[in-house]
Amino acid sequence: MGPTTGRIQRNPLREAPADRVNTKVIQPAPPPEPENPPRPAGDLSRASLAKVADAAVTAWNDEALERRRLRRLSTVTILEHLARFPGTTWQQRWVAAGLDEYGTNPGDLGGEDKKLRKLFISGTRHLFCLRVIRPSLDAFRGHTYPNYALDFRLVAKDPLLDKFHAAVEASDAxxxxxxxxxxxxxxxxxxxGISLADLTPEVLLHYSLESRRKQLTRGATKRGQEYNYAAIAAWHILYESGHFPPSAPHVLRAALVGGQKSVEELVDRQQLRNTNVRNLLVDYLRRRAADLDHSSLRQLARVLPGTFWSNVEKVNPDQADLRLSEETYQQWKETISVLPGGRPRLDMDGVLLKVRTFYLDLQSWAVAEPERWAA
Structure with missing residues (x-):
């Protein structure tokens, strides 16, 4: 056990009950494109290879000549690769090179050469910090960049970000x-592609939900379902430090459960074609709502109208009822086995269990209330 500091070490992942926090409703939203995007070393989007490499060396201000040499070399290495692809900006070349997709790892450009792999990864990291490249969430999480937050802050020179780091250090997390x-x-x-001033509760909620939807939450696969949402600790500290307004929910969970939607709203998010099935799903979820908390109800509403029936309609737009042919069923299973970002679905068993329970419930209820459920 290490030395104590006099502070009680508390994990913000273990949040306060929702009824003890401010539950003002906020809606997740990506940030608008900033009028003046952060450019810590100036606008390098169309700069020459040499100018970007110079900026990388200057931004970190390394005193050791070997570190300066490696920083320049790694930046040049990734830029020389990007220069082979079409585009007037480095960002366009990055996308054209196929590096903005899920599953891409810049290190793979180096093949089996470990030194070259490291150069590609380091150079990519430099371009991210300098805001030369704005990666997608999929691309950024395609590789682990150790201590990235510290490098990012060093280059950003953003007083608000410095304040946030100090708040994190002073927290009892x-x-x-x-x-x-x-x-x-x-x-x-x-x-x-924003600065901390533009990180609002709405934006961070969007980031959290997107990370969960894409199964990219940091540490989620190690910690299990309880911690599937990203930015739980960050939200808590941003609120406590005054970055978020007092009217914002105190913790992320309150933002997630705030503004409970009706069953109709949950179902109609999917814009189902088949009105009869849509109405049946509304009735079914209303019946199940009596036994579920709202979080569980929302999860069920994502699976049945969304993962299940909306994908059935994609596979077979003319599907008239719940009697699926074996061909339609197998095509549906194949469709949902892969997430939109290309990752394999890890919760297939959970989806199939909810769908089977849905069918079994209808069969059981039809015996007791045939006038309502037998059709």
């Missing part, structure tokens, strides 16, 4: 929660 908070904020600022 566990070391792991602090690291995660710093990472989530740096990640959000990087992929959205």
């Amino acid at each position: 566990t070391p792991a929660a602090r690291r995660t908070a710093l990472f989530d904020v740096a990640c959000a600022l990087t992929v959205f």
